[in-house]
Amino acid sequence: MATTEPSIDQAAAARIEDGVKIYGAGDAEIRALDGVTRAFPAGRFTAIMGPSGSGKSTLMHCMAGLDRLTSGTTWIGEVELSALGEKAVTGVRRDKVGFIFQAFNLLPTLTALENIRLPLDIAGRDVDQAWLDQVVTSLELEDRLRHRPGELSGGQQQRVAAARAFASQPAIVFADEPTGQLDSHSSAELLSFMRRAVDEFSQTIVMVTHDPNAASYSDDVVFLSDGKIVDELAAPTPTSILDRMKGLTAAER
Amino acid sequence: MIWRMANRNLRASPLRLVLISLAIILGVGFVGGAFVLGDTINKAFDSLFAKVDAGVAVQVQGVASVSDSQRQPVPASLLPKIQAVDGVATAAGSIGGTATIVGTNGKAVGRAGPPTLGFGWVNDPSLNSLRLVSGRAPTAPNDVVIDTHTAATAKFALGQQVRVITPSGSGQYTLVGLVRFGTSDNLLGATLTGFTMPTAQRVFGLEGQYTRIGVTGNQGVLDSVLAHRVQAVLPSGYEAITGAAATRQATDQFNSIIGLLRDVLLVFAGISLFVGAFIIFNSFSITIAQRTRQVGLLRAVGASRGSVVGEVVLEALIIGVVASAIGVGFGILVAIGLEKLFDLIGASLPRAPIQVQARTVIISMGVGILVTLAAALRPAIHASRIPPIAAMREVTEAGTRSLRRLVIAIAVTALGVGLVLVGLFSGLGNPYALLGLGALLLFIGAALLTGQIARPLASVIGAPFVWIGRVPARLGRQNAMRNPTRTAQTATALTIGVALVAAATIFASSLYATFAGQLDARLLAQVAVQATNQQPFTPAAAAAITGAPGIVAVSPLREGEVRDTHRDVQTVGGVNPATILELYNPGLKQGSLRDLAQPGTIAVQEDYAKSNHLTVGSTLPMFFAKTGVQPLRVAAIFSDSTLGHFFISLSDYERNFSTQQDTIVLARGADGMSPQKAKQSVSAALAAYPNVTVLTKSEYKDQVNSQINQLLYLVYTLLGLAIIIAVFGIVNTLALSIFERTREIGLLRAVGMSRWSTRLMILWEAIIVALIGGVVGLVLGAFIGIVIVERVSLITTLAVPWGSLIVFFVLAGVAGVIAAILPARRAARLNVLDAIQAE
């Protein structure tokens, strides 16, 4: 089952050890995560794949400090999230983590720029203007900054969300099906930006996706099934991913 | 189907249900409470007086030719004539007047307000309104009985010496018995004193006379028949009425006071309901906006517009009926609470079972249900206009700024302003109704207008907070700005309370400023003497001061009622012509108050003189209850009206009125004497009269100021209800908005906003909304206050209490803070994941 050597890798941007997440109790008990151990190395782009209900979102939420494991441990950098209180976890999310959700990423009352700067403003941190400009330029949002989300297309909205996630230069960015609602062209734009962020600025990204094409932008693909990591694939291509997925479904039968 | 939807919607948001129900419950409760209290007190007085007067078949009294207070005493010589009438069993005279008991601590017993009543003891128990509780009836000239409540509070025991001050002065009596008035131990805090009849006649200055004569009849003689027969033997100026009519007269006086109390409570209940209506309206508007997709879906699958309206109206009806029913119950509690409050301040009401009449229930329920339905009607119609395609669309917040809306808002506001002005200044129609309707429209117009300017207003008001409160404040301000209509409606609920508070305060400040200004300009006296209970007091006090060391001028003001040639009741003041000009500057236009020394003369205020074409030397006939029409010669015309519009000399007063009681006594010392010294001298001279207090001019001003403030605080308390309801409204809007913005809050929390900052965000939003309400309220309040001050001709100085207005503004913000507490906590507690994933 678990494949990577646990916990020694100091360069990991985030780690999970023996992660178990149980929903409900008794007969209705669902083990959404069933003993997951994995380190996500810094400067790498990891994709998480698996059938619907396999625990991908749960894994991401627990690692990102949006939810808590039933048992097990998670780290962001050297900070052990499972040991922290609500307030401290919020601080970690604010300072170390970036998010891109599938939908509803932006506050409708704020302009695109304000949305991008939101985590920085909340933290009261100064903006690294050069970096911000670079992010905005790479995402081609320069002339959209004064618009409100309602005035942006779905793809533009997701790019604004990406800009927000990267603007604060977080230790790690989590993205849950960020291209789920985008057409192939918009998807490609967003994904190549994420790829560039990893290549050029050593960003760490963990992305959940159903789309082999999207996953092929990553460095490693982790396959999840029934709350367990069942396989891994390095340097993926759409074809190799599809092959592996076929293999997995076959094995299940 | 409609029923099921309404039912489900009601249950979907229990908090909202509770909050809007509370608004109705409080409003309806006070409507009901006002009626229940009024009816209960009426009932209590009715049964009390009915019992007290149970044995009286006929009562003989002076005719109220001028007013009730001017009924003339009945000569004792009539008694044998009445006793001789066929069918009369017994007849006895009775006497009533004012008598103040001095406590063992040397201070007058009783509080400001309730009367201090003195009686002559009537031996016939069925004609005596006092009932002996312990001890014996007064028999010796120096015997006295007092009421049990006073004896208990002032700690008097039988056999003790008691000092009592009566119109003829201060006297020492032996306490021989304790009494109550009929069945009541405490009659609204009044003190009761009973003397022997001859003593009473002497101390009340009614030798050979009675205040009235009570008659009991023989078995089988109808009261009305007996009254007729007695009337036949009476000279003109006296009347014989049945015992029932006498009871009615006695209760009517109380009932009119109770009626006033009830009406005042109803006005404030009405204000609360109006505020409640805003909240219901707002609540329905918000929930319908939130249900747009649901309604669109219903329409898409074939629901008619009518059934959409029906669903909302039904929902409102259910809320209205249930909340109003609870409100009626609450009203009973309010009435009981107010009764307890009377006990607490020592002015106990006679007891009667709580009276819940059918009319109380019908009116309270009806008003509550109607207000709820009326407030829900527009949102219901709005809901029915939601097109079926709304089911497919993302909910968009409607663009609310349009020229048409602006025009309507301005028109409604202008109409309100117009009605207020017409009501106050035109003399057309019923001024109160016009003023009320105008204020109503003014507030509705203000709500509409606020909707147009809420964005810039929130932006400006929020600017300093954004500077202080950074990101949470900025987000809070944005939330306050995003739906201006909603913000305006929520704020307006508070606007109403703030406006009325501000208007009342401006009115009170101006009243005091006018009074203080007049006092400074007009009052030359250094000290004023008043009774501690603010009732008229014995002329012996003025006599005691005259000749006090260093005091050079003394004049009482003795007030009584007359009728003028228009048959209007006017108050005439008796003054000392020799000294009054040293004490009071009336602003003489013609003649002098000194000329009043001539018998049969009167001084007239300028305005009255003008409208009646009077100059010095003209004749002004006045009708006195005691002496009939007196053709008075105008001796002086003056401009001021601080002390009244008509003056005559004390000797003329004594001739023309049967009771001699002073309202106030003015005095000053020799040149160079300080007010404090003058006060000391006067106080020393009044040592035997603890029922009066001596005030210097500045103390007198302070006293009036504190009296005005007491009334003002009462108004604040009553308006507090409207403000509490407005706070519920803010809570409601915040809660619904937070529900609507669950995902946003989740997102904010996900990207690192702390719980505390989330709370602050809601808090700032609430503060900004509340302050919008505060600002608009202060503007409207200033307008209402100022026009009313302009209208009331008695008030000549407009005083705007800036300090108080600033405090109200701050308090409006505090109301926002209070309103935000629970919703903010709720928002902060939202589970981040649930919130993000919320649909």
Ligand SMILES: Nc1ncnc2c1ncn2[C@@H]1O[C@H](COP(=O)(O)OP(=O)(O)OP(=O)(O)O)[C@@H](O)[C@H]1O
């Ligand atoms: N709040 C919850 N309460 C109960 N069960 C839950 C909850 N959240 C998730 N689950 C269950 O946990 C399991 C994993 O859910 P998760 O959302 O992680 O799946 P996923 O891999 O992200 O699926 P998808 O690809 O459909 O998004 C599922 O069986 C789901 O039903």
Ligand SMILES: [Mg+2]
């Ligand atoms: Mg998922």
